[in-house]
Amino acid sequence: MHLVTGGAGFIGSHLVDRLVSKGEKVRVIDNLSSGRIDFIEGHIGDSVEIVIADLLDIDRLSDAMEGVTTVHHLAANPDIRLGTKVTDTDLKQGTIATYNVLESMRKNGVGRISFSSSSAVYGEVEAMPTPESYGPTLPISLYGASKLASESLISAWAGTFGATAWIHRFANIVGPRGTHGVIYDFIHKLRSDRGVLEVLGNGLQEKSYMDVEDTVNGMLHIIDSSDEGVALYNLGTDETVSVSRIAEIVVEASGLEGVDIRYTGGDRGWPGDVPRTWLDVGRLDSLGFEAKRTSEEAVRRCAESLIDEIGL
């Protein structure tokens, strides 16, 4: 039995799809703060069961560990920008939630954990593309801090209590069912004003994007490739796309004519935004995994599917 925390969320629900397609049994635990039942509804009762609970409720979480062999821990606050206004969300829904997951695993004899970390742990780095061996890791967002804190807890549990762990440092993951992020924001802006698209920052931010299908395939590939200690991998594509290009792609996908793309200026979207992220995915390559979509293809597919879901 696989336990997927945040399994009704964006990436979590795609992971559930993939596990089900492989014939696996899955239990989802999700507080539905950003996840949605309808993302996994088609599976429920068949090979998927769902526990609607918050990871801060350690009793419910502990009960959910029964019969579990592998935990896929994806639950977290998905809104990186929130940390600039509310400072305890990432601490609670990130760091303390991860502690609760690990402690529940230990008490119930569950020994395998796959964790969705983030390129945000690197902060603002000079080395591009950035390898896993880059240090020191000095995140500049509270979200990034909670991901690094969670990595360190997982690593300590492996070293002290013998858990086996896979840590995936994600690029920007995009695709159908996305509930946050720049493409989602652009579409909502175009819904409220079909003539103007305001872009935070100067549009020159460059980041790697990865399609969510590639992401969940990559996660399972990494788990299958290593079976001891802590395996830590960057998970992304080997190139980037700029924010201004994303704006163009979203406008193209919208079919709207004559949209005026305006920039607020400045080299980052908000305090804690990393202007440039490009992960070195050489280690992932060496496992024989290749993403099917480039950053730009992933952005385009995401824009088209979200416009379809949300409507303009």
Add this chain to the structure above:
Amino acid sequence: MHLVTGGAGFIGSHLVDRLVSKGEKVRVIDNLSSGRIDFIEGHIGDSVEIVIADLLDIDRLSDAMEGVTTVHHLAANPDIRLGTKVTDTDLKQGTIATYNVLESMRKNGVGRISFSSSSAVYGEVEAMPTPESYGPTLPISLYGASKLASESLISAWAGTFGATAWIHRFANIVGPRGTHGVIYDFIHKLRSDRGVLEVLGNGLQEKSYMDVEDTVNGMLHIIDSSDEGVALYNLGTDETVSVSRIAEIVVEASGLEGVDIRYTGGDRGWPGDVPRTWLDVGRLDSLGFEAKRTSEEAVRRCAESLIDEIGL
């Protein structure tokens, strides 16, 4: 005004001594869980005031920020081994306490934080001596995880809210007033049995030790040398000493004759113990700082002073 968290503790009280000798005003906040009033008693009322409170009491902590320009955050659970039995002490007294310090600083407009991190953040590394740029940092103790989590919070606060930070990754710090660690343990073992000294592990563990006076001088040197963003430095000596040599030094310092040193065997003292730590202190050297005592000299001074304090 300087605020020293854990200022009645081992390293904290030496930092208070040094700040007072430089003519600075100091406020100490300490819950006295391992700190002792008599370590700083001589200064109180003069240039030092003390608030007896736990950092989890955010109201008391916030009150203590009044008039403070620099926070020296040293408070933490000092017993690394405790994490093998009690899993939430480092989370609460390390990670959450650091969050409370940062949030109280932000709310009170205090912008400078110096933090005592640890070589434990590196975990079990291949690169010796280990530079600050080593990555990924995968701690194997819950103590190390809480130090890395605290670093990441400090870095995020600097990146998001503009704090200025100094992070010191300590070697094993030893000296008078030590309340934990291998030398302290050996002396207590000799007190209960003057004929046998049992050493956990095979005695081959090799670690860097630094005298506590060198440590507090190094911390203040680093603060004086950098004034923007996050300055992160290893703080230690450039060589190591083995556990078996420490046992010999303690026995020599005790003056006892014919002590039988016995080893329990195994390459580490307990799960989560890192068998070998040796920090690369090249960056610290480049700031013009030099430790006065070697690892072995620091161990000997510590053994002599603790035997004097504790008695045999």
